[in-house]
Amino acid sequence: MLETINIEGKRILYLTKNPILIERQLAGEDIEPVNEDSLLDRVSTDAYPTKACFRFDEEYMASKALTGLRLSNSSPIPDDAIRRGNFGGIVAGRSFGSGSSREHFPWSLKAAGIKVIIASSxxxxxxxxxxxxxxxxxxxxxxxxxxxxxxxxVLPLSEATRGLDPISAAIVSAGGLFPFLRQYQDNPGIIPKPETGTRPMTAPEKIIAKHMGILYVKPGDLGFIDVDHRYSYEIFFPMSYSILQKQISNAVIKDPDSVYLFYDHSLLDSSPDAYSLAQQMRSIARKEGFTLYDGNREQGTEGICHTVMLERYLKPGDVSTGTDSHTCSLGLGALPVGVGSTEWGAALWAKKIRMSVPPTINFELRGLPPSGTMAKDIMLYILSRDTIRSGGGIGRIFLFSGTTLDILPVDEQFVFSNMTVEGGGYTGYVEMNRMLAEYFMERHHLSASEISELSVYSDPDAVYENKFLIDTSKLEPYVATPGDPRNGIPLSQLLEENNETVQINKAFIGSCTGGKYEDLVAAARVLEGKKVYPSVQLHVSASSRSIYERLSREGIIKILSEAGAIIVPSACGACVNFGPGSVSKGEVGISATNRNFPGRMGQGDVYLANPAVVAASAVAGRIIFPNKL
Incomplete structure (x- = not known):
């Protein structure tokens, strides 16, 4: 059992907003502790470069710690600087570790000698x-x-366990998840099941209670919940599987039929290391009997993991866990939980994940969105609210309800749950509604009675930590300015502040967020009969092969191609800086994806917008309202 945090003989690195101060520390200067206002907020996990995730040996990860951090268009931390600098502590501001679930980010810090992270949140x-x-x-x-x-x-370890739920505190004290699980196996009574009495519950709380094997839960209740689906992909699965094999000798996978693997994220990258990960995944899938959705660079993937899981497996009331922060995408009448490689490795073995029941924030959506306003705009508006920008959404379930849902296609509703993580949310949950019920009936051939039996609804008097009423009829298209999805402002404001001259070089419509059927149809309506601006490259990618084939049958792909769009095989692609559509240093891009953290889509600046705005901007050569073409 650990009792102290000891960095004696080591230094502290302050991640300041001033890159010169970081460079001075790397050169050997020890500076005085700095105030919170001088520290970097929202240091995302993209500070560990995406392509460095192709390897997971500790020596290599240590050399890449924080090398993807970008400040003022510079990258102040070179290879191996953290280890060579003899740093034992990292100090940062709010929302440290935002973004993806890549466990390489903290692993690289630990491997480089970091003993503790200090951050506002x-x-x-x-x-x-x-x-x-x-x-x-x-x-x-x-x-x-x-x-x-x-x-x-030296600091007592109790400073790191203060405020944590008992399971998390026990994991920290044990020195990690697997050491804790060994203790739990020997004495499961150390985490008793909750004994919460009768109370009104939200739909997510009802799903948690059912999968915990009890009747009622409340925020803060602890336990382990059964999961219905586990899924991963080539970048993180080999790491998860390797961790499990090292920690549990001869580990037997529980219910391998409910494990799904995807070759989607790095499919368009030509790196031998990326291909090696895919080969490892294929080999393990054959050995263990896992379902594999494969692909190649010419035809693309069968589908991005979140898209295929929704299309083929998800049912109302299910619990899914994946090695991706956008696992929350599956919160359409169901409860998804994104986790890192170690936790998913444990779930691969036990088919359970730990759970401290989160508080819930209710976003009630009312009204009919105006023509040109899409779910992406509603979500960028939500993310730009002060409560969310200041970290008030961290660790909360974002529940979306209201009459607007009954008129929005499921492709649009997907955006709400998908982008919950950009606000720091634990996961997203879209209440069952008419459009969702019809989707599940058609897609999974479920009867009305089966849908009724599976569907879970919040009690009318359920308790929420916070509630926001949003009149969608008053929202215009929104754009997130470069650096963070929470930088949303009305498109009219962006144009007014920049004399309507925000010029672009790249435009991208694709990914799990922006490559759905409705997204590409919206783009085609704008592009039909028009041409992409000569100095702009527009790349378009459907999020699954089945969507691409439907768009081809309906003539949508032809419209996009004739307008000058470059059709890219289905894959995550440019969203994670792999393949065509990435934004190079000095370039400005506009994208229908979910993230624009520094370095996420390349070294250039990226604006986020809905697919119609992206398409219109590609035609105009500058960011513009579609109806102004």
Whole structure:
């Protein structure tokens, strides 16, 4: 059992907003603790470069720690700088570890010698990843904790467990998830099942209670829940499987028929390391009997993992877990939970995940969105609210309800759950509604009575931590300015502030968020009879092969191609800086994807917008309203 955090003989690296201060520290200068306002907020997991995820040996990961961090168009941290600098602590601002679920990010810090992370707040998946691998973090006033660490060199581990639920605290004290699981196996009574009495519940709480094997739960209740589906892909699956094999000798996979693997994220990348990961995944899938959705660079993938899981497997009331932060995409009448590689490896073995029941925020959507306003705009509006921007959504379930859902296609509703993680949410949940019920009946051949039996609804008097009423009829298209999806502003404001001259070089319509059927149809309506601006490249990619084939049959692909769009095989592609559509240094792009963190889609600046705005901007050569073409 760990009792202290000790960095004696090591240094502290302050991730400041001023890149010169970072460079001075890397050169050997020890600076005084800095105030929170001077520290970087929202250091995303993209600070560990996506392509570095092709390898997961600790020596290599250590060399890449924080090398993807970008400040003022510079990358101040070179290879192996953290290890060579003898740093034992990292200090940052709010929402540290936002973005993807890549466990390589905290692993690289630990492998480089970091003993503790101090931040104003740490985002949920990154926090759990740190707990699972035995890397303590402390949330609170960075200046005060850094000052104590400088003066004392040692802090009690209780500072890292303060405020954590008992399971998380026990994992931290044990030195990681698997050491804790060994203790739990020997004494499962250390985590008793909740004994919450009768109470009104939200739909997600009802699903959690059922999968925990009890009748009622409330926020803060602890336990392990059964999962119905586990899925992963080539970048993270080999790491998860390797961790499991190292930790559990001769581990037997429980219910291999409910494990699904996808070759989608790095499919368009030509790196031998990327191909090696895919080969490892194929080999393990054959050995263990897992379902594999394969692909190749010419034809693309059978589908991006979240899209295929929705199309083929998800049913109302299901619990799914995946090695991706956008696992929350599957929150359409169901409960998805994104986790890191270690936790998914444990779920591969046990078919359970840990759960501290999160509080829920209810976003009630009313009204008919105006022509040209899409779900992407509603979500960018939500993410731009002060409550969410300041971290008020971290670790919360975002529940979407209201009459607007009954008129929005499921492709649009998908965006709400999909982008919940951009607000720091634990997961997203879209209440069952007419459009969802019809989708499940048609897609999965379920009868009305089966839908009724499976569907879960929130009680009328369910308790929410916060509730927002949003009149969608008053929303115009929104754009997130470069750097963060939470930088949303009305498109009219962007144009007014820039004299309507935000010029672009690249445009991308694709990914799980923006490559759905309705997205490409919306783009085609704008592009029909028009041509992409000569100096702009527009790349378009459907999120699954079945969507591409339907669009081809209906003539949509022809319209896009005749307008000058470059059709890219189905894959995650440019969204994760793989393949055509990535934005190079000095370029400006506009994208229908979900993230525009520095370095996410390349070294250029990226605006986020709905597919119609992206298409119109590709024609105009500058960001523009579609109806202004």
């Amino acid at each position: 740490v985002e949920r998946i990154c926090a759990q990843n740190c707990q699972n691998i035995g890397l303590p973090y402390i949330e609170g006033n960075p200046y005060l904790y850094a000052t104590r660490l400088v003066n004392e060199g």
